[in-house]
Amino acid sequence: MLHMKKAIVFGERDDISGTTVSTCLKAAGVEIVYEDTACFV
Amino acid sequence: MTSPPVIKNCSYCLAHVPDLVQYGSKPRREIMRDPAIRGSIARALRPYNKAVCYPPNQTFIGNLSPDELNTIPRPWFTRETTGRNTGRFGEILDQTTFFGLLKLADVLNPPLFPMDETALATLRESLADHPLLTGFASRLETPHQNGENSTQQPSPQTSALAMHSEGKRYGWFHGDERAEGVDDENLGPYHLLENSCTKTTGALALSWLLHREQMAPEKVDFLISCGEEACGDRYQRGGGGMAKAIGEMCGCSNASGMDIKNFCAAPASAIVTAAAMVKAGLHKRVVVVGGGSLAKLGMKFQSFLEHDLPILDDCLACTALLISGDDGVSPIIRLDPGAVGKVPIGAGNTDESVFRHYLLNPLAALNLQCTDIDRYAAELQNPEIMEFAGSGDVTSKNYRKIGAMAVLAKQLEKSEMDSWIKKIGMVGFAPTQGHIPSAVPYIGHAMEAMHRGEIKRAMFLSRASLFLNRCTNLLDGVSFILERNPKC
Numbered sequence: 001m002l003h004m005k006k007a008i009v010f011g012e013r014d015d016i017s018g019t020t021v022s023t024c025l026k027a028a029g030v031e032i033v034y035e036d037t038a039c040f041v
Numbered sequence: 042m043t044s045p046p047v048i049k050n051c052s053y054c055l056a057h058v059p060d061l062v063q064y065g066s067k068p069r070r071e072i073m074r075d076p077a078i079r080g081s082i083a084r085a086l087r088p089y090n091k092a093v094c095y096p097p098n099q100t101f102i103g104n105l106s107p108d109e110l111n112t113i114p115r116p117w118f119t120r121e122t123t124g125r126n127t128g129r130f131g132e133i134l135d136q137t138t139f140f141g142l143l144k145l146a147d148v149l150n151p152p153l154f155p156m157d158e159t160a161l162a163t164l165r166e167s168l169a170d171h172p173l174l175t176g177f178a179s180r181l182e183t184p185h186q187n188g189e190n191s192t193q194q195p196s197p198q199t200s201a202l203a204m205h206s207e208g209k210r211y212g213w214f215h216g217d218e219r220a221e222g223v224d225d226e227n228l229g230p231y232h233l234l235e236n237s238c239t240k241t242t243g244a245l246a247l248s249w250l251l252h253r254e255q256m257a258p259e260k261v262d263f264l265i266s267c268g269e270e271a272c273g274d275r276y277q278r279g280g281g282g283m284a285k286a287i288g289e290m291c292g293c294s295n296a297s298g299m300d301i302k303n304f305c306a307a308p309a310s311a312i313v314t315a316a317a318m319v320k321a322g323l324h325k326r327v328v329v330v331g332g333g334s335l336a337k338l339g340m341k342f343q344s345f346l347e348h349d350l351p352i353l354d355d356c357l358a359c360t361a362l363l364i365s366g367d368d369g370v371s372p373i374i375r376l377d378p379g380a381v382g383k384v385p386i387g388a389g390n391t392d393e394s395v396f397r398h399y400l401l402n403p404l405a406a407l408n409l410q411c412t413d414i415d416r417y418a419a420e421l422q423n424p425e426i427m428e429f430a431g432s433g434d435v436t437s438k439n440y441r442k443i444g445a446m447a448v449l450a451k452q453l454e455k456s457e458m459d460s461w462i463k464k465i466g467m468v469g470f471a472p473t474q475g476h477i478p479s480a481v482p483y484i485g486h487a488m489e490a491m492h493r494g495e496i497k498r499a500m501f502l503s504r505a506s507l508f509l510n511r512c513t514n515l516l517d518g519v520s521f522i523l524e525r526n527p528k529c
Binding site: 012013014015016017018019020023037039040041 | 305389390391392393420422427430432433435438439473475478504506508509516
C-alpha cells in the first residue's frame with residue numbers, strides 16, 4: 001500500500017520519534033522526503 | 042581503594058515569579074507580536090498562596106510523595122489543599138524575596154538591577170525575615186555605597202526590563218551598558234536576566250542544601266552547575282562559569298567548579314561526573330547544582346489562556362545535590378563498569394536502540410533485570426501543564442517505553458505490563474523547567490523511601506534533545522542506578 005510513496009514525517013521525542021516512524025516506513029518501501037522530531041519539554 | 046560515592050543530601054526549591062512569566066521565551070515573543078497579550082498574561086497569573094497550595098509543587102519540595110500526589114484527583118489547580126511554603130527538601134520562595142536574592146546576585150558596576158533605597162529596604166527586610174536567607178540581608182548595599190541612582194525609567198534605547206512584584210516597581214533590569222557591553226546581544230537585559238535567574242535560584246538551592254546538611258560552605262570542594270543557560274559574551278557565548286558564580290554567592294571559598302552542558306540530561310551527567318570524582322579521590326564533597334530556566338517560564342501559556350485557566354508554568358525550579366564518599370547510610374551511586382547508561386553516537390535515534398543502551402545494557406552489566414528495579418524516574422514533567430498544551434503526559438509515555446522494553450527483553454510478560462508500570466512508575470510533578478524535571482526530582486523521594494526500607498533500587502533515566510543545537514540530529518540518554526546503602 002505504501003510502496004513507492006513519498007512521506008513527510010513529524011515525530012516527538014517523548015512519543016514516537018521521527019526516526020522510528022521513518023524506519024518503519026522505509027521498511028515498507030516509502031521514500032522519506034522530510035523528517036523532523038520535536039521536543040516539547 | 043576509595044569508597045563508593047553516595048548522594049549524601051539534596052535540596053529542591055521553587056521560586057514563584059509570576060511577573061517574570063512575560064520574560065519567558067514564548068510569552069516574550071508573542072508579546073512582541075501583540076503587546077495586548079501582556080495584559081492577558083497578567084490577568085491569568087496565580088497569587089503566591091495558590092502556587093504554594095498546588096499539589097505538584099508540594100510534591101516537588103517534599104511535603105507530598107509522588108504516590109500521595111497520585112491519589113489527589115485532578116484538576117490539581119482547583120484543589121484547596123493545605124500547603125506550606127517550606128518542605129522537607131526546600132521551599133517555594135515568594136517573588137519579593139527572590140528579587141532580594143536577584144539583587145544580591147548582581148555583581149556588575151554599574152549594576153544590572155539598580156534601585157533606590159526605598160525599594161532596597163523592602164528587599165532587605167524581606168530577606169531579613171527569611172529564616173535561612175537572613176544572612177544575605179546585610180549584604181544588600183545602600184545605593185550611595187554602590188553608586189546606584191534610582192528606579193527612574195531608563196532611556197528607551199536601553200531596552201531594560203521593568204521589574205514588578207505585587208504591583209510595586211523595584212526598578213529595571215539592564216544589560217551591560219559599559220563600553221564593552223554595547224552592541225553585544227549576549228549582554229543585553231534579557232540574556233543577563235536569564236543568567237542571573239539561574240545564578241539566583243542555584244544559590245537558593247545551594248543554601249538549602251548546606252542548611253539541610255548543616256555544613257559550612259567552606260567545606261564544599263567542587264561545584265558542578267548543570268543549568269540550561271548560556272553565560273558568556275559574543276566571543277564565548279555559553280562559556281560557563283555559573284558553578285563558581287553560585288558558589289561565590291554562597292561563600293564556598295574553598296571550592297572550584299565547572300559547568301556541564303547536556304540539555305535536559307545535564308543533571309544526570311553532572312551527578313555521574315561528581316560521583317566519579319569522589320570515587321577517584323579527586324574531591325571529597327562535590328555539589329551538583331541546577332538553577333532554574335527563565336526562558337521556559339510560560340512556555341505553555343497560550344493553552345492556559347485558551348482554556349481560561351491560570352498559567353501554571355510560573356515557577357523557576359532548582360536543585361542541589363551533595364555527592365560524597367560512603368557514610369554507611371546514604372544511597373550509593375553504582376559506578377561499576379557498564380552500570381552508567383550511555384547512548385553511543387552509533388546507536389542512532391530509534392526509541393528501541395536508545396532504551397536498549399541506557400536501560401537494558403546497564404542492568405545487564407550488573408546482572409540485573411528490569412524487574413529488579415523498584416522505581417524508575419524518567420521525565421517527570423507535571424502532566425497537568427503538558428496535557429493542556431496538547432503534548433500529552435510525557436511521564437506516562439516514557440513509562441510505556443520502559444515497560445515495552447522490559448517485554449521485548451523477555452523480562453516481563455506483556456499481560457503484566459500495565460500493573461508493573463503502576464508499581465515502578467509515578468506521576469510527574471515538576472514544572473516545565475527543562476533539565477530540572479528530567480528524572481532528578483525523584484532523588485529526594487528515593488532517598489527517603491530507601492531510608493524507610495520501602496525500596497532498594499531506583500533507576501534514573503534522563504534524555505537530552507541534542508538536535509536542538511542544530512549541529513546534529515542525535516538525541517542522548519544518560520542513566521544511573523541508586524541503591525540503598527548495604528550498611529544501613
